[in-house]
Amino acid sequence: MKTILVTGAAGFIGFHTAQALAKRGDRVVGLDNFNGYYSPALKRKRALILKEKGIEVVETDLNDHATLRALFETYPFTDVLNLAAQAGVRYARKNPQAYLSSNIDGFLSLLEILRHYPEVKLTYASSSSVYGRNEKIPFSVDDPTDQPANLYAATKKANELMAYSYHHLYGTRMTGLRFFTVYGPWGRPDMAYYSFAEAILSGKPIHLFNEGKMQRDFTYIDDVVRGTIAAIDYPGSYELFNLGNNRPVELLEFVSILEKLLGREAVKVFEGPSAGEVETTYADITSSCEKLGYAPSTNLEEGLAHFVSWYQGEKQCTPI
Numbered sequence: 001m002k003t004i005l006v007t008g009a010a011g012f013i014g015f016h017t018a019q020a021l022a023k024r025g026d027r028v029v030g031l032d033n034f035n036g037y038y039s040p041a042l043k044r045k046r047a048l049i050l051k052e053k054g055i056e057v058v059e060t061d062l063n064d065h066a067t068l069r070a071l072f073e074t075y076p077f078t079d080v081l082n083l084a085a086q087a088g089v090r091y092a093r094k095n096p097q098a099y100l101s102s103n104i105d106g107f108l109s110l111l112e113i114l115r116h117y118p119e120v121k122l123t124y125a126s127s128s129s130v131y132g133r134n135e136k137i138p139f140s141v142d143d144p145t146d147q148p149a150n151l152y153a154a155t156k157k158a159n160e161l162m163a164y165s166y167h168h169l170y171g172t173r174m175t176g177l178r179f180f181t182v183y184g185p186w187g188r189p190d191m192a193y194y195s196f197a198e199a200i201l202s203g204k205p206i207h208l209f210n211e212g213k214m215q216r217d218f219t220y221i222d223d224v225v226r227g228t229i230a231a232i233d234y235p236g237s238y239e240l241f242n243l244g245n246n247r248p249v250e251l252l253e254f255v256s257i258l259e260k261l262l263g264r265e266a267v268k269v270f271e272g273p274s275a276g277e278v279e280t281t282y283a284d285i286t287s288s289c290e291k292l293g294y295a296p297s298t299n300l301e302e303g304l305a306h307f308v309s310w311y312q313g314e315k316q317c318t319p320i
């Protein structure tokens with residue numbers, strides 16, 4: 001049994017992973033600042049469900065050093081899963097400071113605590129965004145990642161470098177996870193699959209950048225949760241893994257699946273390329289398969305069907 005601090009536990013991936021860890025018998029303590037980047041009410045709902053399952057989510061910021069220290073003094077953590085971050089690519093133009101505060105200062109705050117607890121392993125979220133303007137596909141963890149296409153990507157790349165330096169200096173065991181467009185029930189309203197579903201149902205137009213030809217390696221949440229838990233258990237001392245689906249899908253095809261599931265046609269507005277968005281994300285998952293036993297098994301039709309059925313049920317209860 002492990003004792004695991006999950007940061008960003010009221011977030012999408014944290015909510016699902018915390019439950020899966022608790023289900024297998026680990027003791028999970030969550031942490032989240034419930035910020036307003038997207039509906040705090042949705043985050044509170046997730047936290048309430050976690051509470052019902054015996055998982056406490058402490059409301060604090062990664063930058064609150066005193067509370068972090070107190071948590072480490074209270075619980076005998078064996079692991080930290082750091083998912084708390086300012087996510088989203090486009091928001092970085094509006095509020096760049098939020099990325100530095102959560103992704104750089106917040107991550108540093110965690111690393112600074114961990115250097116005093118060398119036995120605690122850190123598994124942390126990076127992103128497929130680090131591949132940036134890399135044109136070779138599929139993206140392998142050995143590919144160069146020094147051309148980030150936006151500030152979010154730059155902060156995630158910085159996390160990988162900061163993690164490496166703390167591993168080198170203090171011996172902390174680290175595993176970084178490059179997630180590829182994760183989707184599913186209880187997902188993030190700022191992501192395309194969610195905002196498109198909302199727009200399609202309310203008859204509002206959806207804007208398809210790059211004429212809808214962008215490709216994304218949509219990865220279903222349950223597959224990501226399995227990969228993340230395997231990464232927590234992975235005995236290596238410093239490693240990076242891709243957690244993608246290895247099967248990129250064009251945005252237009254994705255919209256057509258969503259239309260079928262929702263039983264309504266989208267009002268599509270075709271736009272040119274959006275600066276800061278990469279054209280294709282496509283994961284090479286060879287090393288994740290070999291070392292983590294990672295084998296994503298949910299196709300987009302099946303995964304989106306789960307999302308749509310959750311979304312429609314949720315809308316009938318209370319707006320989020």
Ligand SMILES: NC(=O)c1ccc[n+]([C@@H]2O[C@H](COP(=O)([O-])OP(=O)(O)OC[C@H]3O[C@@H](n4cnc5c(N)ncnc54)[C@H](O)[C@@H]3O)[C@@H](O)[C@H]2O)c1
Pocket residue numbers: 007008009010011012013014031032033034035043060061062063082083084085086087088101102106125126127128178179180181182183188
């Ligand atoms: N969902 C994806 O497709 C995807 C893809 C690539 C990488 N990621 C990364 O995975 C992680 C989890 O993503 P998600 O989709 O669950 O995002 P999310 O926004 O739903 O979850 C992040 C949570 O962290 C919290 N948080 C943010 N800053 C904080 C801070 N300073 N202190 C405490 N809590 C803070 C937020 O309130 C939120 O609940 C993030 O690091 C994200 O960058 C996600």
